Amino acid sequence: MISQLSWKVGGQQGEGIESTGEIFSIALNRLGYYLYGYRHFSSRIKGGHTNNKIRVSTTQVRSIADDLDILVAFDQETIDFNFHELRDGGIVIADAKFNPTIPEGTNVTLYAVPFTEIASNLGTALMKNMVAVGASSAVLDLDIEVYQEVVQEIFGRKGQQVVEKNMEAIRAGAEFMKEQLGDNIQTMKLEKADGKKRMFMIGNDAIALGAIAGGARFMAAYPITPASEIMEYLIKKLPALGGAVIQTEDEIAACTMAIGANYAGVRALTASAGPGLSLMMEAIGLAGITETPIVIVDTQRGGPSTGLPTKQEQSDLMAMIYGTHGEIPKIVMAPSTVQEAFYDMVEAFNLAEEYQCPVIVLSDLQLSLGKQTVEPLEYDKIEIRRGKLVTGELPPLDNKEYFKRYEVTEDGISPRVLPGMPNGIHHVTGVEHAETGKPSELASNRKAQMDKRLRKLKNIQFNTPVHKNVKHEEADVLIVGFNSTRGAIEEAMERLELDGLKVNHAHVRLIHPFPTDEMLPLVQSAKKVVVVEQNATGQLANIIKMNVGHADKIYSVLKYDGNPFLPHEVYTKCKELL
Amino acid sequence: MATFKDFRNDVKPNWCPGCGDFSVQAAIQRAAANVGLEPHQLAIISGIGCSGRISGYVHSYGFHGIHGRALPIAQGVKMANRDLTVIAAGGDGDGFAIGMGHTIHAIRRNIDITYIVMDNQIYGLTKGQTSPRSDVGFKTKSTPQGSVEPALSIMEMALSAGATFVAQSFSSDLKELTYLIEEGIKHKGFSLINVFSPCVTYNKVNTYDWFKENLTSLSKIEGYDPSDRMMAMQTLMKHKGLVTGLIYQNKEQKSYQELIHGYSETPLAHAELKLSKEKFDEFIVEFM
Ligand SMILES: Cc1ncc(C[n+]2csc(CCOP(=O)(O)OP(=O)(O)O)c2C)c(N)n1
Ligand code: SF4
Ligand SMILES: [Mg+2]
Numbered sequence: 001m002i003s004q005l006s007w008k009v010g011g012q013q014g015e016g017i018e019s020t021g022e023i024f025s026i027a028l029n030r031l032g033y034y035l036y037g038y039r040h041f042s043s044r045i046k047g048g049h050t051n052n053k054i055r056v057s058t059t060q061v062r063s064i065a066d067d068l069d070i071l072v073a074f075d076q077e078t079i080d081f082n083f084h085e086l087r088d089g090g091i092v093i094a095d096a097k098f099n100p101t102i103p104e105g106t107n108v109t110l111y112a113v114p115f116t117e118i119a120s121n122l123g124t125a126l127m128k129n130m131v132a133v134g135a136s137s138a139v140l141d142l143d144i145e146v147y148q149e150v151v152q153e154i155f156g157r158k159g160q161q162v163v164e165k166n167m168e169a170i171r172a173g174a175e176f177m178k179e180q181l182g183d184n185i186q187t188m189k190l191e192k193a194d195g196k197k198r199m200f201m202i203g204n205d206a207i208a209l210g211a212i213a214g215g216a217r218f219m220a221a222y223p224i225t226p227a228s229e230i231m232e233y234l235i236k237k238l239p240a241l242g243g244a245v246i247q248t249e250d251e252i253a254a255c256t257m258a259i260g261a262n263y264a265g266v267r268a269l270t271a272s273a274g275p276g277l278s279l280m281m282e283a284i285g286l287a288g289i290t291e292t293p294i295v296i297v298d299t300q301r302g303g304p305s306t307g308l309p310t311k312q313e314q315s316d317l318m319a320m321i322y323g324t325h326g327e328i329p330k331i332v333m334a335p336s337t338v339q340e341a342f343y344d345m346v347e348a349f350n351l352a353e354e355y356q357c358p359v360i361v362l363s364d365l366q367l368s369l370g371k372q373t374v375e376p377l378e379y380d381k382i383e384i385r386r387g388k389l390v391t392g393e394l395p396p397l398d399n400k401e402y403f404k405r406y407e408v409t410e411d412g413i414s415p416r417v418l419p420g421m422p423n424g425i426h427h428v429t430g431v432e433h434a435e436t437g438k439p440s441e442l443a444s445n446r447k448a449q450m451d452k453r454l455r456k457l458k459n460i461q462f463n464t465p466v467h468k469n470v471k472h473e474e475a476d477v478l479i480v481g482f483n484s485t486r487g488a489i490e491e492a493m494e495r496l497e498l499d500g501l502k503v504n505h506a507h508v509r510l511i512h513p514f515p516t517d518e519m520l521p522l523v524q525s526a527k528k529v530v531v532v533e534q535n536a537t538g539q540l541a542n543i544i545k546m547n548v549g550h551a552d553k554i555y556s557v558l559k560y561d562g563n564p565f566l567p568h569e570v571y572t573k574c575k576e577l578l
Numbered sequence: 579m580a581t582f583k584d585f586r587n588d589v590k591p592n593w594c595p596g597c598g599d600f601s602v603q604a605a606i607q608r609a610a611a612n613v614g615l616e617p618h619q620l621a622i623i624s625g626i627g628c629s630g631r632i633s634g635y636v637h638s639y640g641f642h643g644i645h646g647r648a649l650p651i652a653q654g655v656k657m658a659n660r661d662l663t664v665i666a667a668g669g670d671g672d673g674f675a676i677g678m679g680h681t682i683h684a685i686r687r688n689i690d691i692t693y694i695v696m697d698n699q700i701y702g703l704t705k706g707q708t709s710p711r712s713d714v715g716f717k718t719k720s721t722p723q724g725s726v727e728p729a730l731s732i733m734e735m736a737l738s739a740g741a742t743f744v745a746q747s748f749s750s751d752l753k754e755l756t757y758l759i760e761e762g763i764k765h766k767g768f769s770l771i772n773v774f775s776p777c778v779t780y781n782k783v784n785t786y787d788w789f790k791e792n793l794t795s796l797s798k799i800e801g802y803d804p805s806d807r808m809m810a811m812q813t814l815m816k817h818k819g820l821v822t823g824l825i826y827q828n829k830e831q832k833s834y835q836e837l838i839h840g841y842s843e844t845p846l847a848h849a850e851l852k853l854s855k856e857k858f859d860e861f862i863v864e865f866m
Contacts, residue, residue, distance in 0.1 A: 029866075199865040209861055215851030217842075218657055220650075237861065239840025242849060244657060249683040253650040256643065260623065260654025263641060264662065265847030268654065286644050374865075379858045384851045400587055400637055418847060419621045419639035419655065420662050427634050429642035430626075438589060438634065 003058045003191045006065035007136060010051035010082055011074030013044055020072070020129035021052030023154070024136055027146045028056055029200040029373060032193035036061045036487070037371035038564060043225070043309050049077050056140075058193050060373070062337060062487025066568040069188060070139060072132050074115070076100060083108070089187070093135050093177070095128065111135075111180050118172050127169040134173025138181065141189040144174050199374040203367040203484075206338045206374070207297055208233035210345025211269055213382045216295070217243030218268040220257035222250055222276060225309050226365045227299040230271040251276035255283040255296065263292045263428065265418035267349050271297035274316050275306065281324045284358050286430045288328025291406065291414070291453065293352035295345070297361045299368040300483070302562050311562030312365045314483055315535035317543070320360050321512045327450070329355065329457045332512035334362040336467060336486040338374045340509065341367065346382055347463070354387035355456050356416060362511065364534070366564045367484035388415045394423035402426045402436035408448050412455030457513050465510035466518045469493070475504040477578055478526035480519075482508045482540060484564065485532055491567035492574060501578065508540065514547040529554045530574050536560040582611040585620075587637040593628060598749035598775030598786075599696050603635050605752055606665065606694070609759035610638070615663055623652035625668030625677065627703045629696035629775070632667050646677030649684040652691050659845040660835055663763055664691040670711040671701045674730055678710070684768055685739040690833040692762040692769045696749075698777035699729070699784050706780035716783060733825055734814050736770050737807060742828040743769035744810070746821060748789050749776070758824060767833040774822075796823030805829070 009020045018039070025035050036055045042048045055065045067087040073079045073094040079102060086092070088107045094100035096112040113135050119127035130151075137144060147170050155162045178185065201209075208230045211219070217238060221231040235245045243266075248254040254270040261268035272280070277298050287294045300316045302308025320332050331351055335341040344361060352359040394417065397403060405426035407414040414435075417424030427437035432449060434440040469490070477496070481489050486507050493503045506522050508515070523529055523544070531541035531554060538556035545551040557573040559565050585607035593599050610620050620638035624630040626645035633640030639662075643651045652666035666684075673681050673695045684693065700718065701707040707720035711732065715724040736744045743765040747755040755773060762769035774789050794817050796802045802823075803809055810826040835841055842849060 197866050199862065201865045205865065212861070213853050213858065215853075217846045217849050217851075218654075220654065239838070241853075241857070242840060242842025242844075243846060244838055244841050246653075246657070246687075248650065249679050252647060253680055253683070256647040256650040257654035257657075259643075260641070260651035261658040261846075262654075263651075264621070264655040264658035265845075266658035266849065267851060268658065282644055283647065290641075376866075377862060379855055382853070382858075386851075402587075418659075420618060420659055420845075420847070422616070422618045425618055425637065425639055427640050427642070429634065429640075430644055431642065 001189050001191050004056060004061065005069040005140070005188060005190065006053065006055045006067065007070045007072070008051055008053040008068055008082060008085070009072040009132065010049060010078030013041065013048045013050040014046035015074055016126070016129040017050050017052060017074065020132055021054060023147070023150055024133050025054050025371065026150050026200065027142070029198065030149065031142070031146055032195040032198070033058065034060050034373040035200060035371065036064060036373070038064045038366065039369055041310050049081055051078065051082065056190065058191050062372070063491055063567055064564060066566045070136060072136055073100060074128070091139065093132065093139070111177065113173065113176055113180070115173070118176065119169055122169050122172065123165050127166060130166050130169035131173035134170035135177035137170070138174040138177035139188050141185065144171055197376070199376055200371060201338060201374055202229065202369050202371045203338050203341045203363055204229035204299070204369065205233060206342040207271070207345050207361070207363065207368070210342040211295070211349070212237060212241070213342070214346035214349035215267040215384055216269050216349060217241060218258070218261045218266045219245045219270065220248050220254040220261070220268070221245070221270050222248055222254050222272065224273045224276050226301055226368045227271045227273050227297065229368070230297060251279040252283060255280035255294070256286070259283060259287050259292050259294050262294050263290070263419070269295040269297065271299065273299050273301045274303045277316065277319065277323070284330070285324035285326055285328055287358040288324065288330060288453070289430050289432070290428050291356040293356055294358050295348045295352050295361065296358060297363060300362065300364040308562045312564045313534050313560060313562065314364050315539065315560070316362065317511065317535070317539040320362060321543070327454065329357040329453050330512060331355065331357065331359040331457065331460070332362060333359065334482040334509055334511050335367070336483055336507045336509065338367070338372045339377065342377050343381060344509070350383070350385040353389060354385055355460065356387065356413060357456065362483065364483040370484065388413050390415050390417045390424070394421060396423050397425070402438065404435040405437050406433060406435045406449060406452070408435060408452050411459070412452045460513055462510045462515070465508070465515035467507040467509055468522070469505040470522065472502040472504055473525060474502065475526040476502045476528070477574065478504045478506060478522050478529045479532060479574065480506045480508065480529060480540065480544065481532040482511065485534065488565040488567045488570050489532055492570035495567070495571045496574060511543070514543060516547045519544065519548050523548050523550050527553070528578065530557055530577055531555070532557045532565065532570055534559050534565065579614065580611050580616050582607040584617055585610050585637050587635065589635055591631065591635050593631070594779045596778040597628065598698060598777070599629050599632060601749040601752050601755065602694065602696055602773055602775055603632055605755040605759055606632070606636055608756045609763060612756065613760050613763050620663045620665065621655055622665045622667060623648050623655060624666070625672035627669035627672050627701070629667065629669040629702070630672060646672050646675070647680065648672065649677060649680040649693065653684060653687070653689045656689050656691050657846065659847040661845050665694060665763070666691055667694045667696070669702065670695060670697040670699060671709045674710045674732060682739050685736055685741045685770065688742055688767040688831065688834050690767055690835060692759065692771065694759065695770070695772045696775040697772050698775050698781055700777050700781045702777045702780055731814070731819050732772055733819050734811060737811055737814070737826060741770055741826065742767040742831045744826040745769070745771045745824045746773070747771060748774045748793055748822050750786060750789070751822065754822065761824060765827065767831060792820050794821050796821050796825065
């Protein structure tokens with residue numbers, strides 16, 4: 001019996017690979033297993049190799065596995081492309097139809113299962129993925145009946161016959177596989193899971209749900225990988241809440257429309273990836289100088305330009321912190337798990353209104369699209385704070401005076417009224433302006449307004465700016481990361497500790513303004529600092545050097561080939577540096 | 579009830595004396611009062627250019643954004659608060675060069691806002707370069723030999739993009755301009771009003787006199803019917819776009835807000851932000 005394993009299904013894009021992974025993993029989730037998925041895909045819709053790798057465990061997992069236990073192949077390319085990942089003793093379950101072969105001289109067992117033939121005999125070759133699901137389940141010794149509910153949900157509207165046929169295909173796949181396995185059936189039998197109900201979602205689902213929970217009722221966006229799911233979820237849900245989503249003509253429109261909507265008082269967002277964020281830069285500056293709240297999600301992917309549009313990378317960091325000309329207050333957050341993505345979105349809307357500035361929520365492709373098991377999100381943790389938004393009645397203004405929307409205050413934050421309010425009339429402009437919003441080029445006013453804006457974030461209140469796993473007062477190494485690398489770092493850390501090293505881990509959740517006070521003691525108490533990030537120039541490392549100092553002991557572990565960090569890579573590279 | 583004087587503020591426009599934009603400012607103030615608005619019920623969203631300053635010269639809510647983006651900002655404002663009257667305004671460069679993508683799509687989308695373009699066939703603020711509305715042969719700082727690119731036929735373009743309200747006016751004709759802005763505000767959907775608003779400093783060709791000589795009022799064309807799209811198109815082509823008046827209006831077409839599913843009758847800006855526990859639970863179980 002084993003407590004965790006790694007499974008992958010692969011084939012040609014458009015061949016049902018996704019649904020195979022989807023059905024298999026939903027069933028495992030229902031049984032109470034913890035899952036973590038990664039989809040390898042390209043920007044083609046049909047054709048081209050695609051695969052879905054899923055890690056299954058009886059305890060929480062936050063990274064894809066280093067190796068692979070089971071490979072389900074719908075074509076020979078899948079075997080050729082992924083075989084090297086299989087561990088000693090692993091198995092390949094392949095469609096007998098293409099006469100699969102595996103390299104000789106390895107301790108991997110090939111089971112050729114007639115996926116297509118079994119499916120065709122039951123009615124349609126389309127059900128070959130169901131046969132594969134059944135065969136996989138037999139290896140894990142799962143109770144096939146768990147699929148009844150899942151298949152019902154997916155195919156129910158197509159009629160009972162379709163449901164039954166699909167169940168038959170699953171059963172047939174399982175039967176066939178059981179016979180093939182014979183006595184080997186014990187080797188990959190999974191320990192029973194706790195059967196608890198948990199959520200199973202991608203980061204983008206959590207981001208979108210977090211936006212709704214955070215009060216967002218309007219979104220303007222332009223489609224892009226890997227952000228589109230956020231818009232798609234909100235298109236499904238917002239109308240029932242009276243809200244709306246507009247697919248705009250471009251990201252400049254998306255960002256400025258969301259700014260207009262926030263100015264007028266609804267919580268509104270936009271979401272995109274690098275190319276879209278590049279287009280939004282001027283608008284972000286407008287939100288900064290007009291002190292208009294806005295939440296912008298950047299799901300990072302491989303850059304620059306179109307770069308690696310369907311691959312993992314974390315290279316937008318500097319652009320998000322410094323992007324837009326001139327200087328504005330801006331908050332950049334980086335959740336590292338799906339749970340955090342949800343709660344951070346709620347918080348992003350609160351911070352945007354409290355500090356009246358743009359808030360960028362940074363994600364990355366692996367966090368946005370990787371499907372993970374999530375402990376049920378908690379309603380009671382949702383809090384709405386609107387800062388200095390003025391509600392109720394305003395006193396009349398003297399003869400055509402304007403409301404002091406940009407009043408210079410001690411904390412830099414001014415009262416905010418919404419258009420439509422009697423006695424609140426003021427001007428808003430991207431031109432430097434006086435307290436009333438009227439343009440002013442006076443040197444003294446310029447300084448007063450610039451200082452006021454930048455003062456707003458001096459004492460930013462942010463819950464957990466750094467996720468810390470700090471066991472040692474004095475550490476041999478402090479490993480630092482952000483976004484989706486958390487799981488790989490945690491696992492590398494465990495292995496380094498087994499080697500006798502003292503390891504602390506800091507995952508930065510508030511990228512800007514940088515939480516120097518939180519990081520400094522951690523850096524000081526470590527002999528070396530290793531910053532793990534998925535870009536080529538060590539952007540986070542540079543930000544730490546700039547804010548915290550200690551450049552001489554800060555090292556980088558970088559990966560920018562488009563694939564997520566694996567635990568063993570972090571482990572090996574850290575080891576080399578120690 | 580507010581009068582046009584209530585829409586005046588104490589800011590002195592930095593426009594050149596004689597600039598056409600003064601009349602547009604006055605027409606907006608009059609139209610707003612005439613349709614019964616109070617200053618706080620109006621939001622003017624403008625772009626960048628001499629013309630873009632207009633949102634700061636009217637006593638109402640105003641948002642002076644970035645070059646070319648008045649329309650998306652204005653649409654966002656309207657989506658957030660459908661009770662507000664929203665006017666977008668800017669120059670010909672703002673709306674037909676850098677912001678052209680937004681103009682076409684705002685027309686198609688048909689959100690209930692009024693867009694007033696102060697068309698002086700030149701870039702005023704940047705001191706006299708060619709604009710997409712400049713005629714062939716027009717000499718500017720950026721076209722010293724005369725422009726070789728044809729001027730954009732903006733009214734025809736609006737019609738072919740599916741506009742539901744298309745009007746054109748001349749800033750000297752305060753009465754007609756005021757009337758057209760009122761009609762634009764009342765129109766349920768996107769209204770485009772292109773206003774010939776002479777730049778007395780940088781455009782020495784398309785002057786007040788030039789317009790007086792070259793413009794034809796639709797009221798002078800017998801049997802002109804603004805509900806007839808074909809007639810509108812033909813008239814525009816015949817007069818090379820140099821007509822004034824209500825060119826086309828489709829009163830039947832529903833606005834974007836009326837067409838989209840689920841959109842709240844009460845302004846989103848007043849919506850309850852906290853999700854109910856029931857809704858939250860409903861959303862959560864879908865992922866289990
Ligand atoms: C992104 C950007 N590019 C260029 C400019 C410079 N700029 C300001 S206004 C303008 C054109 C003004 O022409 P128009 O829109 O016709 O307005 P007018 O001044 O004629 O009223 C330009 C190019 C800018 N502000 N922003
Ligand atoms: S430069 Fe032209 S458009 Fe600008 S204010 Fe002067 S006259 Fe008007
Ligand atoms: Mg102009």
